[in-house]
Amino acid sequence: MIEVLNFGLAALILGLAVWTVVAREAPAAVVGFIVYGLLLTLVWLQLQGIDVALTEAAIGGGLTGVLLISAAVRLRSTESTARAQRPGASTRWLAAALSAAVTGALAICVLALPEPAPTLAPQVLANIAVTEVGNPITAVLLAFRAMDTLLEAIVLLFALIGVWSLAPDRAWGGRPGLLQQADGNGMLAYVARVLPPIGIVAGIYIFWIGADHPGGKFQGATLLAAMWLLVMMAGLVDAPSINRRWLRWLLVAGPLAFIAVGVLGAVTAGAFLSYPQGYAKTLILVIEFALMPTLTLVLGLMLLGAPLRGEAP
């Protein structure tokens, strides 16, 4: 039965991938992509990557989907022009051949791996007691490879600045997104009042259990960002203008705290981002608490887009 499930999933995913590529209009392709994300969550589940499945469900399904749909809606007016400029058949065949070649190379590499595949997992599990966290993923992300996580947080900030740079000159420093009228029907306003408390509790819960069970700050931050976006969509709260001091402070607080902990480690334990004996859990918590608001803001602001409205008087 498991084989049926796995084959079924693989077939569905391949079919969806083909459909996403050949779909005529952007919104149809986006929907295909979102379902693809949902199925990938199940694949990760089957591969026993629970943390990855959590992240895929949060980001691949929800957040990226909304990002793409709003992009597709915004691009609707330019669809006909884009279609007129579509590359010729030979270019597309070349692209298809190239993609197939890369896929083939990847498949050969994976299939040619020795049995059992080389992995550092046993070493992680052997040394995990030192980090005082129970979840090996968290231990890798925030202890053994904390440097990567720090750089990733900084890259996210740069991405946000990149999105902001798309603002028209007169709107710089203003509020992103269009002003949302509070829904006349009241339906969205109702949901935006009832769902976010539940979502916030769920987000904090998933953040908190990330220490010992699958979860962590990234998935938790995604949930919090989604709830914030929901409230803004309903018009109950307006988007903050991007030159607000508190916003900018919160955005850099995460990476700054991370770097501070790293310097502390360099001073007390001999290397940047190493943790002094016995303080590992505390420092990891400090980093996570500082990164949570940063990540939430970054994710929410990236979905809102570039500032479109100048500062309201």
Added chain:
Amino acid sequence: MKLFLDLWTLVGVLAGAFFFFAGTVGLLRFPDSLTRLHALSKADNLGLGLVVLGLLPQMDSVAAGIKLVGIWLLVLLSGATAAQWIARTLRQSGPGP
């Protein structure tokens, strides 16, 4: 006791799967958007609800069971409001083909 619990799971999950089936068939075959919406909400409420009910005996703790029921209530809430909203918008712009 174990036999009874397993039987409960069997019945619950089968019933839930049936409602998913019914909802999907409705979504595919009903003649217009509003009726399809009706079929969809059956899958949401009853399909997932019966599956959750069936899975409760398989959980190892009461907390896990409560979490499952919580997930169902969440889906119920969002499904119901989304259905209401879609229905209202359809009614405003005409039900369509």
Added chain:
Amino acid sequence: MAEFLVGAAVFILAMVALGLMRILRGPGDADRIMAAQLLGTGGVAAVLLLGAASGEAATADIALTLALLAAFAAFAFVKAKLGQATGESRPTDSQ
């Protein structure tokens, strides 16, 4: 029991695949949004079933995240596509 639960998950996935047809054909955006909702709920059910089959307790968290984000995505879509039709959310004039 585990076999049965996985089988049920396969069945629900098959329903999800069928629901995709409605996304393909669905005249009008509302039908597509509805099909997407069915997929979301089906996905939650499948995740719960697979989690119970494998005995891994953390999969309920995946289902929770999926449920919350599917709700968020559904409302975002409805607002984006149907809100467009009814002419909501105009930009205010910028200073």
